[in-house]
Each structure stands twice: as structure tokens, then as C-alpha cells.
Amino acid sequence: MSGKISVLLVDDHAVVRTGFKTYLELSEKIGAVFESDRCESACRLYELHQPDVVVMDLSMPGIGGFETIRRLLIRDPHCKILVFSIHDELIYVARAIKAGVKGYLVKNSDPELLITAVTGIAAGGTFVAPALAQKLAMSATDEVLQEQRIKQLTPREFDIFCLLAKGKSTREVADQLFVSHKTVCNNSTTIKDKLGIKTLSELALLANRHGIVKEVEGR
Amino acid sequence: MSGKISVLLVDDHAVVRTGFKTYLELSEKIGAVFESDRCESACRLYELHQPDVVVMDLSMPGIGGFETIRRLLIRDPHCKILVFSIHDELIYVARAIKAGVKGYLVKNSDPELLITAVTGIAAGGTFVAPALAQKLAMSATDEVLQEQRIKQLTPREFDIFCLLAKGKSTREVADQLFVSHKTVCNNSTTIKDKLGIKTLSELALLANRHGIVKEVEGR
DNA sequence: ATTTGATCGGGAATTATTCCCGTATGATGC
DNA sequence: GCATCATACGGGAATAATTCCCGATCAAAT
Structure with a gap:
């Protein structure tokens, strides 16, 4: 230069x-x-x-x-x-x-x-x-922390996370992924746990803030 | 001019x-x-x-x-x-x-x-x-329709709507507003009904899209 | 061959939500 | 004043969703 x-x-x-x-x-x-x-x-x-x-x-x-x-x-x-x-x-x-x-x-x-x-x-x-x-x-802020937390999700959990993030019910997600409703419930619990949140609404808002938009198809 | x-x-x-x-x-x-x-x-x-x-x-x-x-x-x-x-x-x-x-x-x-x-x-x-x-x-689009629907909420319902929109649970909202959990549940049902949605996550996303941010205090 | 991590889901208990009901209050109209 | 209506509140009982704990399966890594 x-x-x-x-x-x-x-x-x-x-x-x-x-x-x-x-x-x-x-x-x-x-x-x-x-x-x-x-x-x-x-x-x-x-x-x-x-x-x-x-x-x-x-x-x-x-x-x-x-x-x-x-x-x-x-x-x-x-x-x-x-x-x-x-x-x-x-x-x-x-x-x-x-x-x-x-x-x-x-x-x-x-x-x-x-x-x-x-x-x-x-x-x-x-x-x-x-x-x-x-x-x-003053790193390690909420956003970054969440980003780290999202990374802790297994691939399958992430798929479910994305569907739940769109406002779908656990039942709808189960139908779409051809798994038992119970499975999605259990996953949902794990996901919320890993992300440190208590409601699916928080999950939706969180995903929204992070601009997560992966499309997931049934198998 | x-x-x-x-x-x-x-x-x-x-x-x-x-x-x-x-x-x-x-x-x-x-x-x-x-x-x-x-x-x-x-x-x-x-x-x-x-x-x-x-x-x-x-x-x-x-x-x-x-x-x-x-x-x-x-x-x-x-x-x-x-x-x-x-x-x-x-x-x-x-x-x-x-x-x-x-x-x-x-x-x-x-x-x-x-x-x-x-x-x-x-x-x-x-x-x-x-x-x-x-x-x-091609008006009467979703967004506008939702706007109309939100207007159908009573003042109290709108307050509850705003709190739920933040991802709070029905129980948290009840605590904050000093009303029974049952009341918030009932309201929540009515609100989802009026807005034509099925989950609280959808509610949160919807409010988010519309930029609804009213702050509500307990009485 | 064994461990590890991921996925899937059952059973039973717990919790949340719905639906229907009645009460209370304040505003509006006659 | 009195009837009416919208709103706010919440109980009871039925139903649905969620949790917690458990075991099964499978694939990849060691």
C-alpha cells in the first residue's frame, strides 16, 4: 500500500x-x-x-x-x-x-x-x-453468554429449538419431526435448562434476538 | 413555496x-x-x-x-x-x-x-x-389484521398481553399484578383467542414484530 | 470391547390450562 | 333509581402439558 x-x-x-x-x-x-x-x-x-x-x-x-x-x-x-x-x-x-x-x-x-x-x-x-x-x-455479556449456551445444544436439540422458536407447540414439533410428543417435551425441558430460561416464550424471544432461522424438515 | x-x-x-x-x-x-x-x-x-x-x-x-x-x-x-x-x-x-x-x-x-x-x-x-x-x-394483510385484533383486547388484557410478551410465565404475571394465577390463565386464554393464536410463544413473537413495549406495574 | 454421547420414549407425579360458572364494580342509558 | 353491559376477578373440575427418572438403542470414538 x-x-x-x-x-x-x-x-x-x-x-x-x-x-x-x-x-x-x-x-x-x-x-x-x-x-x-x-x-x-x-x-x-x-x-x-x-x-x-x-x-x-x-x-x-x-x-x-x-x-x-x-x-x-x-x-x-x-x-x-x-x-x-x-x-x-x-x-x-x-x-x-x-x-x-x-x-x-x-x-x-x-x-x-x-x-x-x-x-x-x-x-x-x-x-x-x-x-x-x-x-x-466487559465481555461475557448476556448475548455472548447465550451464544455459548446455544452451542451446548445437541444437533437434534437445536432443530427442536428452532421449531419451538417459531412459536410452534411441542405437539406440532413432534408431528413435524415424527417423534413422540413426550420426546419433544423432554427435549424442551433440556433445552430450556441449557439456555437458562423457564418458558417457551423466552426461547422464542431469545432466538429472535439472535436471528436464528434455520429451517428444519421432518425426516 | x-x-x-x-x-x-x-x-x-x-x-x-x-x-x-x-x-x-x-x-x-x-x-x-x-x-x-x-x-x-x-x-x-x-x-x-x-x-x-x-x-x-x-x-x-x-x-x-x-x-x-x-x-x-x-x-x-x-x-x-x-x-x-x-x-x-x-x-x-x-x-x-x-x-x-x-x-x-x-x-x-x-x-x-x-x-x-x-x-x-x-x-x-x-x-x-x-x-x-x-x-x-393488498391491504388487510396479516400485520394490519393483527393490529386490529390487538385493539380488541380490554385494557387489562392488554397489560397482561404485554407482560406475557416479555416471556414471563402466567404465574409471574399473576404475582406482578397481584391477582390469582387462575385469572391470568383465563385471561391468557381469552387473549390468545382474540389474537387467533395458540401458544404464548406466538404471542411473544407477535408482540415483538409489532414493537409493543408498554411497561406495566403492579397496582 | 467398552465407553461416551445422542436420540427416543414410557410411567407416574406434578403443574398448567381450559371451560364453565358466578360475583363484583363502574359506566351508560332509560 | 334501575336495568344493562362491559370489564375484572377467580373457583371447581376436567383435561392437557410438563417434569423427573428411568431404560433402550445406536453410532462413533478409544
Whole structure:
């Protein structure tokens, strides 16, 4: 990376791209700015231009931001990605960082931070929005804890968890999976136990917060 | 409104404001553009500058977009508001329109639509994003239907609904409201009946989708 | 071959929910 | 005032859901 920094902006909101671009162009450290409104073309543009930094939204139609991050990093493990998202929930930050991004900014950040983050990351550093960093510091938070707990579910339990999360009754789940109602009841008890909750409603809300949406078919 | 159109942008994301402003400035029909990042100052700026059109985000910290719309319309019933939101769920559109806005755009709209919408509304028209208009057309959708159903709940039932929606058990609700567990059970049955659902999980999810968050205290 | 983890479900006790019932209260209309 | 109606509350008995403890089965790992 010699000379000016080149940036690839990936966001399905044209308005956001334009706004971000405007700020980037205020800095003389930053040169070319490429844009993409979808994940698929982002990968192509990355290979074509080899930008120093990729600024990316998480919630996009199609394969979504996380999957895009994964694909970019497969192509180039040294790819420098800065997430620019509306989500300030720790779970998103944690996931993104785990996925291998170099920075995380929320969309209502002070514009000056945008430049700071982009140049910092281009220079090989990392950047997490101050407010988020603080949250991350006092880790082991509820969200993360729950994430860990969900991982404790066996595959089958997870399937049942997903169906219950949609508001289905234990009986409906049993019918759909062709098992005894008793089995689902027993599983349900175990699941709630592992997740540290007491009602199926909590289960539904929890799954909802975590954006868990796996589809399960009967065998 | 003679001469150029003046616009007040209300959005807590500086990036979005900048992007939108950039587009507005491309049109020679549009003159002054004022900006605000919060609801409170938006009302002041509106009275100060009397802009022809207010472009507003819905999800903002503080009193929120809907409340801001209400306040603006109290001050000036002819205030022309264009909502510019990430939410494309019909329920938001319906609420906004019911609140009295003149237009609704989603943030990933084609930039050309922004100008079209702003100028159209300034001229006294209305503008709803094409995709949303179509959705609206086939009204009486689930969301709207549910909204109607929720209205059928008695005040007390609604309180209980809100508590159950948080994932609390019937027993916890009973304790909190100082009534018999039996009562809450009976109410719960009635509520599910009125809402056309079968499980408390569905209730929780439904309330969640509708963003129902009333706080209820014991007496 | 044995252990381990996962899945499935029965039996009996417990708990939750339903359905139907009656009471009480406050607002509305005549 | 008095009837009426909607609302809130909750009991009793039947029914359904859930728990807890148990054993069976199977596949993969050691």
C-alpha cells in the first residue's frame, strides 16, 4: 500500500455510500473509492481493484454481510474489512470480529471516526468504535453468554429449538419431526435448562434476538 | 413555496444526511438544506426555517421518529413530512401514513426517487415507494389484521398481553399484578383467542414484530 | 470391547390450562 | 333509581402439558 488509500464501499443503500464517499474524499490520504451495492459483485470488484480497505454493511439482501466477509477472506486472508453497520448489539460485533474483520463502526458514528478508522485499518491496525469497545471489554455479556449456551445444544436439540422458536407447540414439533410428543417435551425441558430460561416464550424471544432461522424438515 | 425548495433532514446518521444532501444538491429545484440529528432540535429548526419538506428517519434515539412526526404536525398541521427509513415492513408504513406523513421511502431506494419524492411532496403531492405501495394495496394483510385484533383486547388484557410478551410465565404475571394465577390463565386464554393464536410463544413473537413495549406495574 | 454421547420414549407425579360458572364494580342509558 | 353491559376477578373440575427418572438403542470414538 503505497501512496493513497483505495477503498471499496459495499452497502445496498446508495445514500449511505454517497455520504461515506463524501467524507472519504475530504481526506487527501484517500484515493480511489469503488462502490458496490451487493455482495456478489463486491467479491469481483475486490479481485479487480485490490482495494486497501473494504467498508461493508452487514445487513444486505442476498447472501448477507457475514457470508461476504467469509468469502472475501477465503480469497484473500489479508483482506482488511471495516464493518459499518446500524447494529450496535454486541452480538453482531462479536460475530464480525470472530469472522475476521479489522474494524467495526456503527452508522451514527461521528464522521471523523470514519476517516480515522479507514486510515488506521489501511495502516494495518484495527478499529472498534469506542462505545462498542467498552461493551466488548466487559465481555461475557448476556448475548455472548447465550451464544455459548446455544452451542451446548445437541444437533437434534437445536432443530427442536428452532421449531419451538417459531412459536410452534411441542405437539406440532413432534408431528413435524415424527417423534413422540413426550420426546419433544423432554427435549424442551433440556433445552430450556441449557439456555437458562423457564418458558417457551423466552426461547422464542431469545432466538429472535439472535436471528436464528434455520429451517428444519421432518425426516 | 415560491422559488427553490427548502428541506430539513432529520437523521441521527451523519453519513445518511450527507449522502441525501449530496443528491438534493444535484437538483436545481432544491435550495437550502438544513440538518438535524435529533428529534428535539428538529422541531426548533422547523419553526425557525419553515422548510418546505421534512425528510425524517424513524428510528432515532430519544423520543423517536413517530413522536417527532406527531409533534411537528401539532405545531403545523400542513407540515410535509417524508419518511426515509430502513424499515420496509408494512406496519411501519401504515403507522407513518396514519400519523399523517406525506411520503415513505426506504433507504435502499434508487437515488433518483429521492428527488422525485421530495419535489413531488413539496408540490403538495404524496409519495410512497412503489414496492411499498403495492404491499399497501393488498391491504388487510396479516400485520394490519393483527393490529386490529390487538385493539380488541380490554385494557387489562392488554397489560397482561404485554407482560406475557416479555416471556414471563402466567404465574409471574399473576404475582406482578397481584391477582390469582387462575385469572391470568383465563385471561391468557381469552387473549390468545382474540389474537387467533395458540401458544404464548406466538404471542411473544407477535408482540415483538409489532414493537409493543408498554411497561406495566403492579397496582 | 467398552465407553461416551445422542436420540427416543414410557410411567407416574406434578403443574398448567381450559371451560364453565358466578360475583363484583363502574359506566351508560332509560 | 334501575336495568344493562362491559370489564375484572377467580373457583371447581376436567383435561392437557410438563417434569423427573428411568431404560433402550445406536453410532462413533478409544
